[in-house]
Amino acid sequence: MKKIIAVAAMTAALAMPAAAEVVGVNPSAKVDEATGIRVPAGFKSTVFADGVGFARHMAVSESGWLYVALMRPQDGFGAVALKDTDGDGKADERKYFAQGLTGTGMGIEGGKLYYGTNTSILRWDVPTDGAPVGEAEVVVSGMEDRSQHAAKPFTFDGAGHIYVNIGAPSNACMEKMRTKGSPGMDPCPILEEFGGIWRFDLSKAGQSQADGMRYATGVRNAMALDWNSAADSLYLAQHGRDQLQSFFPDLYDAEASANLPAEEFHRVGEGADMGWPYGYVDPSNDGRVLMPEYGGDGKMTTDRGQMPMIAFPGHWAPNDMIFVKGDKLPMGYKNGALIAFHGSWNRAPLPQAGYRVVFVPMDGQGELAGDWVTFADGFPGMEVVKSPRDAKHRPTGLAEGPDGAIYISSLMSGGRIYRVTYESN
Numbered sequence: 001m002k003k004i005i006a007v008a009a010m011t012a013a014l015a016m017p018a019a020a021e022v023v024g025v026n027p028s029a030k031v032d033e034a035t036g037i038r039v040p041a042g043f044k045s046t047v048f049a050d051g052v053g054f055a056r057h058m059a060v061s062e063s064g065w066l067y068v069a070l071m072r073p074q075d076g077f078g079a080v081a082l083k084d085t086d087g088d089g090k091a092d093e094r095k096y097f098a099q100g101l102t103g104t105g106m107g108i109e110g111g112k113l114y115y116g117t118n119t120s121i122l123r124w125d126v127p128t129d130g131a132p133v134g135e136a137e138v139v140v141s142g143m144e145d146r147s148q149h150a151a152k153p154f155t156f157d158g159a160g161h162i163y164v165n166i167g168a169p170s171n172a173c174m175e176k177m178r179t180k181g182s183p184g185m186d187p188c189p190i191l192e193e194f195g196g197i198w199r200f201d202l203s204k205a206g207q208s209q210a211d212g213m214r215y216a217t218g219v220r221n222a223m224a225l226d227w228n229s230a231a232d233s234l235y236l237a238q239h240g241r242d243q244l245q246s247f248f249p250d251l252y253d254a255e256a257s258a259n260l261p262a263e264e265f266h267r268v269g270e271g272a273d274m275g276w277p278y279g280y281v282d283p284s285n286d287g288r289v290l291m292p293e294y295g296g297d298g299k300m301t302t303d304r305g306q307m308p309m310i311a312f313p314g315h316w317a318p319n320d321m322i323f324v325k326g327d328k329l330p331m332g333y334k335n336g337a338l339i340a341f342h343g344s345w346n347r348a349p350l351p352q353a354g355y356r357v358v359f360v361p362m363d364g365q366g367e368l369a370g371d372w373v374t375f376a377d378g379f380p381g382m383e384v385v386k387s388p389r390d391a392k393h394r395p396t397g398l399a400e401g402p403d404g405a406i407y408i409s410s411l412m413s414g415g416r417i418y419r420v421t422y423e424s425n
Contacts, residue, residue: 022332022361024373036392037378039420042330045376048407048419049082049091055409055417056104057153057320058399059113061126066091066399066407067113068417069106070098071151078102079115081131082417089419097131104151104223105164106397110202114162116152118145121164121200140164140200140207144193149221153320155234157227160202163234166209167221168195172241172293173277180247184293188277191217195276197225197234197268218274218305224321230335231366234268237318237339240280242346244292251298258347261289262311263318265339267366275305283311309368315344316354320398323362328404329422336361338375340408342394345387352385357395357408376408376420 025038032038035045048066053074059067066082074080078101082091098115105116112123113132120141124132139162143152149167156162171178173188188195193209196217200207215234225236245257252260261280266272279288279302288305290296312318319342324333341354356377361370381392388394393416397409408418 022330022336022359022370022373024359024375025377031378035418036381037376037418039376040373042422042424044421044423046089046419046421048084048089048417049094050414050416052080052082052094052415052417054411055080055397055415056151056411057106057116057397058407058409058417059106059108060399060401060407061108061113062402063128064401064403065127065130066401066417067106067108067131068397068409069103069115070415071102071104071411073100073102074415076100078117079106079131089421091417093130095131097133098136105153107154107156109156109158109162114139114154116154116164118150118152119143121152121154121162137205139202139205140209140212142208144169146194149194149239151223153223153225155225155227156202157232157234158229162200162202163215163225163227164198164200164212165219165222165225165236166194166196166198167223168219168276170195170220170277171243172291174293178243182293184277184291186278186294190277195219197222197236215270216268216272216274218272218276218278220276224318224339226321226323226337228323228335228337228362228366229325230323230364231267231362233366235266235321235323235337235366236268236274237263237265237312237321238274238276239263239317239344240314241277241291242315248292248298251292254349256298258350259314262308262314263316263341264308265310265312265318265337265360266306266308273305275302278302278304281308281311310360310372312339312341312358312372313353315346315352316341317344319396322398322400324400326400326402326404329406332361332370333359335364335366336369338398338406340395340398342396342411343380343385343388343391348386352388352391355380355385355391355394357398376418379410 077096122136146169240261287301393410
């Protein structure tokens with residue numbers, strides 16, 4: 001595990017082969033002038049749509065319509081449907097829907113288009129053409145929105161269930177939120193209703209959170225989660241805690257606070273505990289490190305919470321994840337995971353980092369099949385990012401089309417959707 005974590009945390013491995021068929025972005029390559037990003041050799045990026053709004057997660061129908069959730073209203077609507085009808089790689093049809101709503105989660109399952117607001121999961125029939133019409137059916141409602149980590153991304157297991165992230169409205173479950181010197185609460189009462197993944201039955205409408213099952217706990221906030229159908233298992237990448245130096249300057253300097261804790265990639269079984277708020281992962285340390293709010297000194301460990309499969313660099317902020325299901329990409333991509341990191345604010349005063357999509361090669365059993373590589377970068381439009389507000393674009397959502405195209409959303413500069421296709425060897 002220590003070897004895997006150490007390799008995963010190396011940001012220099014941008015072009016290292018992860019498998020015979022998978023290589024990442026060439027760090028000496030120039031960005032595409034038309035799109036401003038870089039993708040691996042053999043792939044091509046295009047701007048599918050610009051000015052779509054505050055784009056978050058996405059889903060693609062079998063007919064090729066791309067549905068995008070918007071976290072802020074665009075002319076009063078909280079989602080947009082896009083389609084390329086003439087085959088030039090750019091959307092020429094655009095239809096807004098979900099009037100009066102805003103959200104992050106978007107997915108298709110069983111002929112239904114699902115949409116996650118901060119407090120509910122809604123659905124419409126997937127239209128044969130264009131955007132859904134009429135009032136959405138309520139699957140789950142009444143989930144609390146306490147501002148922090150309120151988005152409700154989700155995924156499906158293909159067996160009639162939806163899994164919803166209910167993030168913790170907290171940094172480290174302190175008695176006084178984000179207050180220097182305030183101890184952590186033990187046990188953390190927030191975990192009763194937040195900080196985990198809840199499972200709901202898709203056959204039922206009008207559910208509340210109490211009707212669901214807390215499938216996993218100890219998750220500060222998992223914006224990036226997906227069901228790996230090959231391994232028949234849930235996976236997630238969660239956002240680590242903030243402000244280690246701010247609250248504990250005697251234990252953490254600016255560099256340590258910028259790089260810790262690692263962003264954790266987990267396989268999640270029923271009843272799993274990812275360990276928040278009691279511990280975090282430091283790639284240089286064996287085991288989970290005890291949080292300083294709970295008496296840790298930066299080195300002490302705790303047995304509360306499972307270890308991740310990969311520990312990515314700190315404060316990259318994983319914001320979406322999909323497993324490649326189709327056969328249109330090179331063989332090494334099948335069953336692997338794409339993760340969008342949209343960057344954070346918490347590496348300051350050091351430069352920010354992330355702002356890329358990475359690929360994690362995996363086998364048919366859901367185990368790692370090589371080292372992760374960078375699949376797309378260049379989004380910020382600058383080499384040094386001092387603040388996320390300065391970035392031109394931030395990769396936020398991911399989707400795979402029936403033709404094998406990979407869509408990447410950005411919520412910056414008016415909102416953009418990129419389309420990445422495999423062209424040749």
